[in-house]
Amino acid sequence: MDWTVDPQRRSFLTPGEQASHTPFPLQNLPWGVFRRPDGSPTCGVAIGEWALDLGELEAAGLLPELDHPSPLFRRSSLNRFASLGPDSWRKVRERISELLGDDEARLRDDHELRHRALFRRTDIQMQLPFEIGDYTDFYSSREHATNVGTMFRGPDNALQPNWLHLPVAYHGRASSVVVSGTPIRRPQGQTRPDPDAPPIFGPSKAVDFELEMGAFIGPGNSLGEPIPIDRAESHLFGMVIVNDWSARDIQRWEYVPLGPFLAKNFATSISPWVVSFDALEPFRCNSPVQDPEPLEYLKSPRPDATFDIELQVDITTSSLPQPTTLCRSNFRYLYWSLAQQVAHHTVTGCNLRPGDLIASGTISGSTPDSFGSMLELAWKGDRPIELPDGSTRTMLQDGDTITMSATCHGKYYRVGFGEVSGTVVPCG
Numbered sequence: 001m002d003w004t005v006d007p008q009r010r011s012f013l014t015p016g017e018q019a020s021h022t023p024f025p026l027q028n029l030p031w032g033v034f035r036r037p038d039g040s041p042t043c044g045v046a047i048g049e050w051a052l053d054l055g056e057l058e059a060a061g062l063l064p065e066l067d068h069p070s071p072l073f074r075r076s077s078l079n080r081f082a083s084l085g086p087d088s089w090r091k092v093r094e095r096i097s098e099l100l101g102d103d104e105a106r107l108r109d110d111h112e113l114r115h116r117a118l119f120r121r122t123d124i125q126m127q128l129p130f131e132i133g134d135y136t137d138f139y140s141s142r143e144h145a146t147n148v149g150t151m152f153r154g155p156d157n158a159l160q161p162n163w164l165h166l167p168v169a170y171h172g173r174a175s176s177v178v179v180s181g182t183p184i185r186r187p188q189g190q191t192r193p194d195p196d197a198p199p200i201f202g203p204s205k206a207v208d209f210e211l212e213m214g215a216f217i218g219p220g221n222s223l224g225e226p227i228p229i230d231r232a233e234s235h236l237f238g239m240v241i242v243n244d245w246s247a248r249d250i251q252r253w254e255y256v257p258l259g260p261f262l263a264k265n266f267a268t269s270i271s272p273w274v275v276s277f278d279a280l281e282p283f284r285c286n287s288p289v290q291d292p293e294p295l296e297y298l299k300s301p302r303p304d305a306t307f308d309i310e311l312q313v314d315i316t317t318s319s320l321p322q323p324t325t326l327c328r329s330n331f332r333y334l335y336w337s338l339a340q341q342v343a344h345h346t347v348t349g350c351n352l353r354p355g356d357l358i359a360s361g362t363i364s365g366s367t368p369d370s371f372g373s374m375l376e377l378a379w380k381g382d383r384p385i386e387l388p389d390g391s392t393r394t395m396l397q398d399g400d401t402i403t404m405s406a407t408c409h410g411k412y413y414r415v416g417f418g419e420v421s422g423t424v425v426p427c428g
């Protein structure tokens with residue numbers, strides 16, 4: 001077993017009960033980028049209520065030698081570190097885990113170093129963890145694709161003929177990926193509410209959320225050299241929660257024949273802490289059985305190609321400050337695995353680069369309380385969602401805040417992702 005996920009281990013920063021309740025116990029150690037209280041950016045990890053500045057540890061000579069000139073962590077993104085690959089990530093993770101353990105004095109008893117390298121998470125400003133060169137959004141939930149297909153084409157043609165044979169995706173917009181907390185301005189655009197009248201221009205009346213998870217690419221591949229599926233996981237650095245905001249009315253009018261464009265390019269929000277696959281390993285589980293069997297290049301080398309990650313979406317509104325849960329879902333429901341997505345993405349020879357983001361597509365389950373978008377929860381407006389104050393929603397209104405959270409529940413500890421939150425604000 002990987003000793004960094006040994007449930008018996010404790011950090012001096014998560015004493016007593018905290019170790020089993022925090023989303024960020026010693027077994028998690030998610031990577032992130034933040035501004036220190038003095039305003040300077042640095043890479044770090046989250047531990048309990050704290051963020052550990054890896055730039056300070058590196059400067060103090062406490063991190064292992066890696067095949068890269070320093071500084072590696074006193075930077076405003078994780079791109080360089082992620083490009084080094086799993087052996088380097090693991091070396092650093094093991095050293096941090098050691099230093100944060102309650103049985104190790106080096107950091108615990110050095111009050112001067114603790115003062116320089118540890119910050120309350122409430123005192124820092126989280127940034128995007130990567131400079132994201134490219135962003136691809138998949139469509140890997142069979143339940144979501146079936147729901148949307150049923151609404152717009154009827155139950156007999158719900159899934160397109162290609163869907164069970166390849167992980168469908170589109171190339172998204174990387175420049176508008178924003179970190180949790182960034183306000184989401186309602187987009188304007190062209191729509192055609194009356195099919196018998198010409199299109200009109202104005203603010204979208206159908207701003208929606210999409211509950212997704214995303215993975216960041218570590219080492220890339222060279223142009224012309226596909227990543228085989230049995231090596232795909234070693235190219236994945238870690239995961240975040242993704243809210244792929246969507247303007248349904250703009251999408252409906254524009255998407256034929258090339259797919260979504262402006263309906264998706266105004267904002268995509270991500271949670272700031274990137275959870276490593278070493279931390280997720282204890283939560284590995286089987287993917288859904290695939291029938292028909294995929295082609296050879298998409299055949300999973302293992303049945304347990306996914307992870308048991310519980311997901312939740314909450315809403316607050318200007319008149320309802322208490323969160324109301326809109327849905328609960330699970331990453332494990334996805335039909336196509338991350339490894340299949342990477343293998344498919346690169347099979348043409350397309351090169352992925354460190355810091356590229358691939359998102360899963362909306363993650364819906366089989367029951368109506370597990371649908372991952374307003375479109376499905378309110379069934380394209382036919383079944384408005386009732387909130388506790390008597391108000392209803394079919395799509396999001398200005399002032400609505402959507403907060404998504406993700407957690408792996410272990411027997412002795414949990415591995416949390418924190419949350420991704422965004423408030424819809426008026427345009428103009």
Ligand code: MN
Binds near residue numbers: 210212361362
């Ligand atoms: Mn999406």
